[in-house]
Amino acid sequence: MMEATLILHNPWRHLAVHHPGVRVIWTRIPGATRGFTDGERIWLDDRLTQVQRRVTVCHETIHIERGIIPADSLEEARVNRLVAQRLISTDQLVDALRWHRHPSLPSLADNLWVDVATVKCRLDTMPEQEQSAIQQQLGNAA
Known part of the structure; x- marks a missing residue:
């Protein structure tokens, strides 16, 4: 039996291919917020670890894809579920x-x-x- 290759979803490639006009901005974000978007830009905290950057860019990309900005707590829960499924x-x-x-x-x-x-x-x-x-x-x- 041949083993399937397990390929990790690359949220950076997904963003570049599917949303080439979205600009990523690295900045210091106060508090516990890792990132946010306005639909055209994604701001990411410059102190994030590699894993945190991967999860956060995926999260913000899904917000852009769903078009619900800003999001309420119900939408955040939906996006978190979609991020988990995608990653x-x-x-x-x-x-x-x-x-x-x-x-x-x-x-x-x-x-x-x-x-x-x-x-x-x-x-x-x-x-x-x-x-x-x-x-x-x-x-x-x-």
Whole structure:
């Protein structure tokens, strides 16, 4: 059986290809805010780690794609779910779970190249059918 190649979603490439007119601005953003957009520009805090930059640019790009700016808390939750789905495919999650027999959220996040909040969101909002498929794949690997 041939193994599938697990390709990480590249939010920077996605932004460049699908939204070439959007400008990214690096600046110091006060407080806990990592980034924001007005639909034409994305501001990112210049202190973010690589993983935080990856998650935040994906998050702001989805806001642009959905066209709901500014967003209320319900829209933020939707965007967080979409970010988690875009950055963590089912196959990538299965692969990470296989590597970590007793996974913690930080170890899964590190393996999936996302932050803990994103992996937690992915796990918490996963449909039951997907959960069952993952359990079956993990059971078959044992």
